Structures are given as structure tokens and as C-alpha cells.
Amino acid sequence: MLQLLALVAALALAYRPLGDYMAGVYSSDKHLRVEKWIYKGIGANPNTEMRWPAYLRGVLAFSAMSVLFLYLLQRLQGSLPGSLGFQAIDPDQAFNTAASFVANTNWQSYYGEQAMGHVVQTGGLAVQNFVSAAVGIAVAVALVRGFARSRTGELGNFWADLVRGVVRILIPISVIGAIVLVACGAIQNFSGIHGVGQFMGGEQQWNGGAVASQEVIKELGTNGGGYFNANSAHPFENPNPLSNLFEIFLILVIPFALTRTFGKMVGSVKQGYAILATMATIWLGFIALMMWTEFHHGGPAFDLAGGAMEGKETRFGIGGSAIFSVSTTLTSTGAVNSFHSSNTGFGGGIDLLGMQLGEIAPGGTGSGLYGMLIMAIIAVFIAGLMVGRTPEYLGKKIGTREIKLAACYILVTPALVLGFTGASMAMDTPKNSMTNSGAHGFSEILYAFTSGANNNGSAFAGLNADTQWFNTTIGLAMLLGRFLPMVFVLALAGSLAEQKPIPATAGTLRTEKPLFTGLLVGTIMIITGLTYFPALALGPLAEGLAS
Structure with a gap:
């Protein structure tokens, strides 16, 4: 703490x-x-x-x-x-x-x-x-x-x-x-x-x-x-x-x-605070969940070690490892100071879900911000549907073109992750690279393509990814997962820049308020849950419930 x-x-x-x-x-x-x-x-x-x-x-x-x-x-x-x-x-x-x-x-x-x-x-x-x-x-x-x-x-x-x-x-x-x-x-x-030289001899x-x-x-x-x-x-x-x-x-x-x-650049630091509050809420929530599942996982070995210490460095401990793993999987970093495959079933699921959110809390350098702004556009669109009003964000109308570009952005990565994971599980050669069978083995492949398509880079380990299949398909997932979303982001930016600003009225959704922050957090979690829950249920959730 x-x-x-x-x-x-x-x-x-x-x-x-x-x-x-x-x-x-x-x-x-x-x-x-x-x-x-x-x-x-x-x-x-x-x-x-x-x-x-x-x-x-x-x-x-x-x-x-x-x-x-x-x-x-x-x-x-x-x-x-x-x-x-x-x-x-x-x-x-x-x-x-x-x-x-x-x-x-x-x-x-x-x-x-x-x-x-x-x-x-x-x-x-x-x-x-x-x-x-x-x-x-x-x-x-x-x-x-x-x-x-x-x-x-x-x-x-x-x-x-x-x-x-x-x-x-x-x-x-x-x-x-x-x-x-x-x-x-x-x-x-x-x-x-x-x-x-080694402590037990040899070199x-x-x-x-x-x-x-x-x-x-x-x-x-x-x-x-x-x-x-x-x-x-x-x-x-x-x-x-x-x-x-x-x-x-x-x-x-x-x-x-x-x-x-x-x-500062849009002329309202309060808008920046609203995005910051959304990112911080998700980040702190994930850290709390990770610490809970890693510190309190049951079993004699875990009780003696004071928590799930397998795969973690004693010089960092569970706390330092939990904060590190959540921070790297909620950003596009991919660095690891512990063995993610040795996390508890639910702990591995938290790492997976962090990447599947789109790594937007706070996300990668730049990619986290534009990913969160895309989700903000989706959130104001949903709010507009609920009240029967044309959605607006920062004085710009979110029309048909804008919402199509935002929708394409949020669909690209799940299509890559689930498509390549399904193909790998359907073929014999990729499955031969799995060290583990069952739910954990499925999680290894799901994690690999989630990490690649979301431009994270961390590995669940236990999977031999140095094969022609995985080198090629993960390489394609990384390139498409990086640059296809940029196409939609820049097209959206051009569309917004061409618009004439709309004055705020009594009916305008105040996007700098805590209410919008709550709406944005809910939108992110619901969209991600609907997209990935079936795959998570076959992997880390099944493993966590069985342990």
C-alpha cells in the first residue's frame, strides 16, 4: 500500500x-x-x-x-x-x-x-x-x-x-x-x-x-x-x-x-480531468482486484508463502509484482517482473482483461489517449440514444460518419484476437506448441494474440511461440492491430476538424462531470465484456473457478 x-x-x-x-x-x-x-x-x-x-x-x-x-x-x-x-x-x-x-x-x-x-x-x-x-x-x-x-x-x-x-x-x-x-x-x-560463477558451482x-x-x-x-x-x-x-x-x-x-x-489543447483542463478520472478509476480497481486474488488465494503452499508467490521475485513481493503487471497490461508496455502464467486463474484473467479493454487505462504513449477518446465518443453516442438527441463531444457533432469510424476502431482488435485464436485452436500444429492443456493452455494462446493485436508484448509463457505459424500470425496481428486503428483515428480527426463548433445548450451532455466519468467506465466495461466474455469463460474464468 x-x-x-x-x-x-x-x-x-x-x-x-x-x-x-x-x-x-x-x-x-x-x-x-x-x-x-x-x-x-x-x-x-x-x-x-x-x-x-x-x-x-x-x-x-x-x-x-x-x-x-x-x-x-x-x-x-x-x-x-x-x-x-x-x-x-x-x-x-x-x-x-x-x-x-x-x-x-x-x-x-x-x-x-x-x-x-x-x-x-x-x-x-x-x-x-x-x-x-x-x-x-x-x-x-x-x-x-x-x-x-x-x-x-x-x-x-x-x-x-x-x-x-x-x-x-x-x-x-x-x-x-x-x-x-x-x-x-x-x-x-x-x-x-x-x-x-554460480552459488552451487558451475558457470x-x-x-x-x-x-x-x-x-x-x-x-x-x-x-x-x-x-x-x-x-x-x-x-x-x-x-x-x-x-x-x-x-x-x-x-x-x-x-x-x-x-x-x-x-490544454482543447481549451478545457476539466475535460482532461474527466479522462484522467476514468483511467485512474480503472487502473486502481484492477490493482485492488489483482492484489486481492494474489494475496488471498487459498491452499497450503499459498498460506505458507503469504500469497501466490510462485513465479514472483522475492525482492519485489506480491505487491510490487501486482502493481507492475496491472500497469503493464493496462498500458501497451508488455514488460514483466513476474511470471504471468504463474498468477492465479483470476489473476491471469485480470491481466488478459486489462489488454482487452484496449489498453486505455492509461494505455500506451498516445494510443491510450486516442483509444479513450474513441470510447468517449461511443459513450456520448449511447447517451444520445437514451435521450433522443444528436450526440456531441467537445462541441463537435457525432454523426453517422464519426460513429462508423469509432465502431470500426473498436471492432478491429477483437476480430484479430478471436479470429487468430480460433484458427490456432482448430489446427494441430499450433496446439503442439502448448505446454499445458485445458483452460490454461487455451489461455496461453488467447493471451498471445491478445498481447500481439493490442500491441502489448507480454507473454503468458508456457507457449512455444518461436514457430513459423506464431511468428507469422502474431506479426500480422501486431501490424494490423497497430496501424488499422490509426487509419480510423486519423480519418475521424479529419472529419472533426472540418466541422463548425456547436455552442453548448441546456441539453448538452456535460462531459467534464463525474456522471460522464461513470458512464464512460460503464461503457468500456460493458463493450469489452460483451466482446470477450465467452473467450474468458473458456480460459481464466474456468481455471479460477476450478481452483
Whole structure:
């Protein structure tokens, strides 16, 4: 409880200054000298306003080139300096990894310390941790401009938004954060492979790396891909309870602060507070449920350990692990400091449900905000149906076009998750990758596609995902789950920006009030429940009720 209170206090202190700073970054018409050099190098004019099709082309073109670059870097690894003797990555795994890091998913079907050399880790994966996060923030800002602007289809400049996100926000915070992690005990070097003696005799082979600098952006950018296979449970990445709490803070600080940025840019900080209250309500509720099920699960072994300690690091305990797992699955981070497959049946279900909500509480860097705003549009539409009034949000009418785009957004991810999960369960080859049978085995596959399509990246474990089937299908789920929703978000932003603002009247739904926050929370839970309850009933719910 003290950890949770300290975390909430730190987030509260950072909320206003960081949110205001980000609003200033994306509202400024000035460019730093280093930004001008970048624009000149890539041949972009940062002062050119873009309509939504041009903005979308920028997002897709940059991401496509990023996938190609990262794929080739992995395929050429054996010829690169600093490869530590590792050979080129197989084509299907190289595609999966390239899609994963560009889509801000960071799903890993390989052992990081046994597959990737220094150049691929730092020049490929770490770079994508920065730019994929900046892409998400840019799309969110474009949607916010759609609400803030009127009688124009212009949403800003993608290249300017991308560069500013990296140069002015992500890099400065990452430099400070890396220093903090090194001070906590995380490693930061470019050493080769060396032997480490074991307590019971023998020797293990470990390689060093620029771990602290990659760890900070993996959390700050809600990426999640670890330098080591044990991810944030590894002492080189996350040495102690203090570093654990700091990493949770990094995961949450930008997604929560973006609600302040939203409020400032639309001219009403109260609107930002309403979105913040919705996110915080869900986040705190999920933490309470996770702690309850992990601390109080019955059985002699659990009673002796003081709770469900299997798969958890003793240096973090159940509390630190519960807060971490909820925070990573309610955002698109995917980092783990415990073995999610070892959670209780209901605990695993909470992690699954957190991703299935769309990772909007507070969600990923940028993706959490635009996902929550889509749900807000759905909520005002439902309210309009109940009172027989054309729905409005932030002075913009939610008409046929807008609600169709919002509906397409919320249908894409469930279609990918349930479609690929059903196909995997119907075929013999994918099922042979399951370590466990029954409800838990089904949960492993459901978790894998939920994680991929929602751009989370965490794994339930127990599933051998390094096969051609899973590398290909999860790779497709990650790309489609990332970029198809962006199409609908940017189209919606363009539609809203073209509208003329509608003055508020006595019949306008007050979307900055607690009543709307309650309506929004209910809408999110009902839509997700109706979509995923049958699948959850076959997996974690069945397992939890049987235990």
C-alpha cells in the first residue's frame, strides 16, 4: 500500500508540469536547431500542414521503412561489428521482431541475451523504442487537434510531431531516467560474453549491454521488450524495489500526463480531468482486484508463502509484482517482473482483461489517449440514444460518419484476437506448441494474440511461440492491430476538424462531470465484456473457478 501511495504521489507531482510541457511542445511553431538538421536530412518541410490522408501516409511510410530497416539489420547481424558471435536471425523471426518493435508491441519469441548483439539491440531495437512511441503520441495529438480546430481538415505535420516527440520529450526524460537506473544498479556497458560463477558451482555465460538506457525507454515509451529473456525480473534490468517502483512510474507518467495535454489543447483542463478520472478509476480497481486474488488465494503452499508467490521475485513481493503487471497490461508496455502464467486463474484473467479493454487505462504513449477518446465518443453516442438527441463531444457533432469510424476502431482488435485464436485452436500444429492443456493452455494462446493485436508484448509463457505459424500470425496481428486503428483515428480527426463548433445548450451532455466519468467506465466495461466474455469463460474464468 505504501508503494502504491508513493507511486500515486509521484504521478500527481509530474502530471501538471509534464502535461503542460507536452502541450507547449505540440503547439509551438518554433523549431530547435537540431530539429532543423533532421528535417533537412529527411527532406521534410515541418511548416506544411497536412490533411488526414497525408498525415496517414507519413505514418505508414515511416513505419514501413522502419520494418524494412530493422528486418535487414537482423538478417545481416552475423556480418556486423559487436554481434557477440550471434548469427543472422531466421527470416520468420526477423519479420516478427521487426513488426513487433515498429508496432510498439515488443513481443519477443527469442532469448535476447542469446540472439541479439550490441548493434541490433542499440541501433535497431532501442531506436524503434523511441520512434514507435513518438508515432503513437503524434497520432493522439492529431486527434486532439481534430477536436480543437474547426472548418479545416488540417491536423498538423507528422514529421514535425514525430521529431519533437523524440527530441523534446522522450530523449531528455530517458537520459535522466537511465542515470537513475544506473544509480539503482542496472548495468550500462558494451562488454562481451563472460562467465559468471554460480552459488552451487558451475558457470553461466552472460553478456553485458547498454541495458539501463534501453530499459528506461522501453518503460517510458510503453514498449516492453527486454534486453534479457527474464525482462524486468532480471537483476541487471531491475535490481531492487526502488528501481521497480521507478520503472512503474516511467510506464505511467506520459499516458496519464497526456490527459492534461489534451485538456490544454482543447481549451478545457476539466475535460482532461474527466479522462484522467476514468483511467485512474480503472487502473486502481484492477490493482485492488489483482492484489486481492494474489494475496488471498487459498491452499497450503499459498498460506505458507503469504500469497501466490510462485513465479514472483522475492525482492519485489506480491505487491510490487501486482502493481507492475496491472500497469503493464493496462498500458501497451508488455514488460514483466513476474511470471504471468504463474498468477492465479483470476489473476491471469485480470491481466488478459486489462489488454482487452484496449489498453486505455492509461494505455500506451498516445494510443491510450486516442483509444479513450474513441470510447468517449461511443459513450456520448449511447447517451444520445437514451435521450433522443444528436450526440456531441467537445462541441463537435457525432454523426453517422464519426460513429462508423469509432465502431470500426473498436471492432478491429477483437476480430484479430478471436479470429487468430480460433484458427490456432482448430489446427494441430499450433496446439503442439502448448505446454499445458485445458483452460490454461487455451489461455496461453488467447493471451498471445491478445498481447500481439493490442500491441502489448507480454507473454503468458508456457507457449512455444518461436514457430513459423506464431511468428507469422502474431506479426500480422501486431501490424494490423497497430496501424488499422490509426487509419480510423486519423480519418475521424479529419472529419472533426472540418466541422463548425456547436455552442453548448441546456441539453448538452456535460462531459467534464463525474456522471460522464461513470458512464464512460460503464461503457468500456460493458463493450469489452460483451466482446470477450465467452473467450474468458473458456480460459481464466474456468481455471479460477476450478481452483
